[in-house]
Amino acid sequence: MSTPGNLPANPDVWTVRRILEWTAGFLKQKGVESPRLEAELLLAHARQCQRIRLYTDIDNELTESERTQMRASVQRRAKREPLAYIIGSREFYGRSFEVGxxxxxxxxxxxxxxxxxxxxxxxxxxxxxxxxxxxxxxxxxxxxxxxxxxxxxxxxxxxxxxxxxxxxxxxxxxxxxxxxxxxxxxxxxxxxxxxxxxxxxxxxxxxxxxxxxxxxxxxxxxxxxxxxxxxxxxxxxxxxxxxxxxxxxxxxxxxxxxxxxxxxxxxxxxxxxxxxxxxxxxxxxxxxxxxxxxx
Ligand SMILES: C[S@@+](CC[C@H](N)C(=O)[O-])C[C@H]1O[C@@H](n2cnc3c(N)ncnc32)[C@H](O)[C@@H]1O
Incomplete structure (x- = not known):
């Protein structure tokens, strides 16, 4: 089984599509309830974009710093740290609140x-x-x-x-x-x-x-x-x-x-x-x- 620590070194391989598929599969194995949604939220956070934007960028490659951030986030989520703590916010009554x-x-x-x-x-x-x-x-x-x-x-x-x-x-x-x-x-x-x-x-x-x-x-x-x-x-x-x-x-x-x-x-x-x-x-x-x- 691959882990975030051994994502292939070749950056060409890691498009938005691939990282979403890989992360969703990995989080599923770790018992996370909505793995695809969470993969998207983590990646949107790493790329500092809206979730919908991932789909217009689906074949784009991740930058080195996005891959590094994604690796760290996925490791934390795999230890069942709540998504809200990793991305640092949660919506409440239509507004974004900092949490940690x-x-x-x-x-x-x-x-x-x-x-x-x-x-x-x-x-x-x-x-x-x-x-x-x-x-x-x-x-x-x-x-x-x-x-x-x-x-x-x-x-x-x-x-x-x-x-x-x-x-x-x-x-x-x-x-x-x-x-x-x-x-x-x-x-x-x-x-x-x-x-x-x-x-x-x-x-x-x-x-x-x-x-x-x-x-x-x-x-x-x-x-x-x-x-x-x-x-x-x-x-x-x-x-x-x-x-x-x-x-x-x-x-x-x-x-x-x-x-x-x-x-x-x-x-x-x-x-x-x-x-x-x-x-x-x-x-x-x-x-x-x-x-x-x-x-
Ligand atoms: C269930 S949380 C609610 C937090 C927030 N109001 C919300 O609804 O998301 C309960 C809060 O009560 C605080 N708390 C626990 N014991 C307390 C005490 N003896 N006096 C004052 N606050 C306390 C905790 O630190 C925590 O922030």
Missing amino acids: QGVLIPRPETETLVDICLERIPKDQPRTVAEVGFGSGCIAVTIARQRPLCSVIATDLSERAMEIATRNVQKLEVTDRVTLLAGDVLQPLLACGTLFDGLISNPPYIRDDERDSLQPEVALHEPAEALFAGKDGLDIVRRIAADAVKILKPGAFIALELDPAQCETVATLLMASGFSSTSIRRDLSGNNRIVEGIV
């Missing part, structure tokens, strides 16, 4: 969380919402971009998240309305003394004992502190629920992304923590995914 080792890659379910929050944030009135666990900043930035009169104050413990989210806030031009605070769960929000119109979180919610059942991309490469939250996965959620009403105005909302199996428990927990009503919302796959509550 140490920060959770935004998930499609979280776009549903954002949609549900946007239903509660008017376009034409100022609002201030809080977020716990900003990660890449995808939720805070998207809310601010979709609602130009809304400000977001978001917290995270991770230094790497702070670095990357800060760059995303700058790149997507919402520095005037997104504030990132380092700290533990609601502590920085309690300390700033603001009463918020809403509280959003996609907290870590995976049970510790689920680690072995996760895809290698997640288990080996994504940050444990963004994923795992104790025996039942609710360690962080319980801490959010305990203090949430202290930072929320009367009538304000909370929206939490969860595992489908946790939604009923968390709805009950919110009612016991001072919320007056709750509801459970589904994601695009039809699974219970988000618990909403109103103070």
